[in-house]
Amino acid sequence: xxxxxxxxxxxxxxxxxxxxxxxxxxxxxxxxxxxxxxxxxxxxxxxxxxxxxxxxxxxxxxxxxxxxxx
Amino acid sequence: xxxxxxxxxxxxxxxxxxxxxxxxxxxxxxxxxxxxxxxxxxxxxxxxxxxxxxxxxxxxxxxxxxxxxxxxxxxxxxxxxxxxxxxxxxxxxxxxxxxxxxxxxxxxxxxxxxxxxxxxxxxxxxxxxxxxxxxxxxxxxxxxxxxxxxxxxxxxxxxxxxxxxxxxxxxxxxxxxxxxxxxxxxxxxxxxxxxxxxxxxxxxxxxxxxxxxxxxxxxxxxxxxxxxxxxxxxxxxxxxxxxxxxxxxxxxxxxxxxxxxxxxxxxxxxxxxxxxxxxxxxxxxxxxxxxxxxxxxxxxxxxxxxxxxxxxxxxxxxxxxxxxxxxxxxxxxxxxxxxxxxxxxxxxxxxxxxxxxxxxxxxxxxxxxxxxxxxxxxxxxxxxxxxxxxxxxxxxxxxxxxxxxxxxxxxxxxxxxxxxxxxxxxxxxxxxxx
Numbered sequence: 001x002x003x004x005x006x007x008x009x010x011x012x013x014x015x016x017x018x019x020x021x022x023x024x025x026x027x028x029x030x031x032x033x034x035x036x037x038x039x040x041x042x043x044x045x046x047x048x049x050x051x052x053x054x055x056x057x058x059x060x061x062x063x064x065x066x067x068x069x070x
Numbered sequence: 071x072x073x074x075x076x077x078x079x080x081x082x083x084x085x086x087x088x089x090x091x092x093x094x095x096x097x098x099x100x101x102x103x104x105x106x107x108x109x110x111x112x113x114x115x116x117x118x119x120x121x122x123x124x125x126x127x128x129x130x131x132x133x134x135x136x137x138x139x140x141x142x143x144x145x146x147x148x149x150x151x152x153x154x155x156x157x158x159x160x161x162x163x164x165x166x167x168x169x170x171x172x173x174x175x176x177x178x179x180x181x182x183x184x185x186x187x188x189x190x191x192x193x194x195x196x197x198x199x200x201x202x203x204x205x206x207x208x209x210x211x212x213x214x215x216x217x218x219x220x221x222x223x224x225x226x227x228x229x230x231x232x233x234x235x236x237x238x239x240x241x242x243x244x245x246x247x248x249x250x251x252x253x254x255x256x257x258x259x260x261x262x263x264x265x266x267x268x269x270x271x272x273x274x275x276x277x278x279x280x281x282x283x284x285x286x287x288x289x290x291x292x293x294x295x296x297x298x299x300x301x302x303x304x305x306x307x308x309x310x311x312x313x314x315x316x317x318x319x320x321x322x323x324x325x326x327x328x329x330x331x332x333x334x335x336x337x338x339x340x341x342x343x344x345x346x347x348x349x350x351x352x353x354x355x356x357x358x359x360x361x362x363x364x365x366x367x368x369x370x371x372x373x374x375x376x377x378x379x380x381x382x383x384x385x386x387x388x389x390x391x392x393x394x395x396x397x398x399x400x401x402x403x404x405x406x407x408x409x410x411x412x413x414x415x416x417x418x419x420x421x422x423x424x425x426x427x428x429x430x431x432x433x434x435x436x437x438x439x440x441x442x443x444x445x446x447x448x449x450x451x452x453x454x455x456x457x458x459x460x461x462x463x464x465x466x467x468x469x470x471x472x473x474x475x476x477x478x479x480x481x482x483x484x485x486x487x488x489x490x491x492x493x494x495x496x497x498x499x500x501x502x503x504x
Contacts, residue, residue: 045111
């Protein structure tokens with residue numbers, strides 16, 4: 001299973017080399033709302049709510065601090 | 071002529087990209103300036119359950135050479151009632167409160183809620199990000215949070231490297247946290263019985279847990295309008311993982327009714343037999359998370375999916391979609407839809423049967439049961455002429471639980487055992503720079 005994961009990761013990285021844009025084609029990607037971290041406070045609040053109410057947490061990054069709520 | 075126009079547009083876009091001016095000014099990236107992201111949140115559940123009012127301030131200061139300092143401070147005030155884990159019965163029930171100093175009661179037919187629940191939480195996170203070499207970025211952070219009965223201390227570090235004309239970023243991170251739990255009235259001995267008021271013989275002192283998180287991520291620019299991120303994370307918790315306030319009802323194996331008891335003469339106490347929950351002292355979780363943004367001209371579509379699995383037997387799937395739709399040149403509306411589903415923990419059970427051998431682990435905490443949840447809502451944002459942004463979002467969250475028929479006994483079938491949770495999330499935000 002782990003080997004399969006590594007294989008897929010290696011394959012994906014190989015593929016990455018041919019995917020992407022030139023530096024002068026980043027006009028759309030440079031828009032603030034295109035950043036994957038465009039709303040860090042919203043994301044932290046959501047993580048905190050769902051962490052308190054569900055058995056799953058994290059995934060996006062490291063949790064925003066512990067809580068006695070779970 | 072049309073070719074010329076096309077060429078001009080491309081040259082303009084290229085110039086913008088090379089000068090780093092983009093389509094809109096990014097205040098946060100201007101060196102030597104502070105920018106703030108603030109939010110006021112109300113979270114309220116139905117039936118006078120948990121109500122939370124919180125304020126969050128994110129502060130960011132950019133320095134020369136792409137160095138960045140980040141602080142997030144938040145304060146929460148929690149009030150309301152929380153499900154204790156005991157089942158509903160046809161008669162009123164009385165419980166000893168966690169402090170061991172008083173009792174609270176639940177009417178017949180109602181899911182028992184512990185209404186002694188209230189807390190204030192402060193959390194502070196700080197992080198520093200800087201380039202290490204031309205293609206490497208280092209980020210390190212510290213976190214602290216405190217509540218009446220809980221203290222968290224954490225540290226994290228991560229390293230990212232860009233490849234392929236910065237179209238690919240690979241990152242690895244490590245986080246460690248140490249949490250101290252000092253429950254009101256003391257931490258109950260797992261599976262010990264709830265005692266009368268004043269009897270703290272089954273309560274211990276404080277306890278603690280450690281959590282280690284490892285995260286590997288790949289961010290990939292797929293096209294001029296699409297970016298994708300995939301993370302794998304592993305989390306290992308060890309130590310005290312119980313919820314010290316959760317209990318299970320002990321029931322008759324035929325009728326499914328809670329076994330009754332009488333408090334000692336002249337003392338208040340529980341009217342039924344209730345045991346404190348018991349969870350394993352370690353838990354390892356793995357998750358795979360993918361998120362993507364795609365621009366269709368001005369609108370931006372965001373989608374994410376997470377699969378999580380742990381050694382408690384819980385598997386979960388989470389999907390979220392947002393569509394940011396511009397309204398005029400300065401405003402936008404962003405509807406959101408989130409769906410979540412989880413299977414139950416191996417040791418989840420709605421009640422324990424009297425006379426049967428006690429399992430090593432048991433919990434009736436709904437959050438470890440099987441349920442699905444939906445969030446629907448929208449955010450509205452508006453940019454002022456000064457470049458600041460205010461926003462408001464309103465969301466509705468609902469959980470629908472399921473208890474398998476094999477886990478219900480006798481009269482339990484006729485009662486509500488897994489009440490739906492409904493909550494409103496309202497948030498007002500303001501972003502500004504100094």
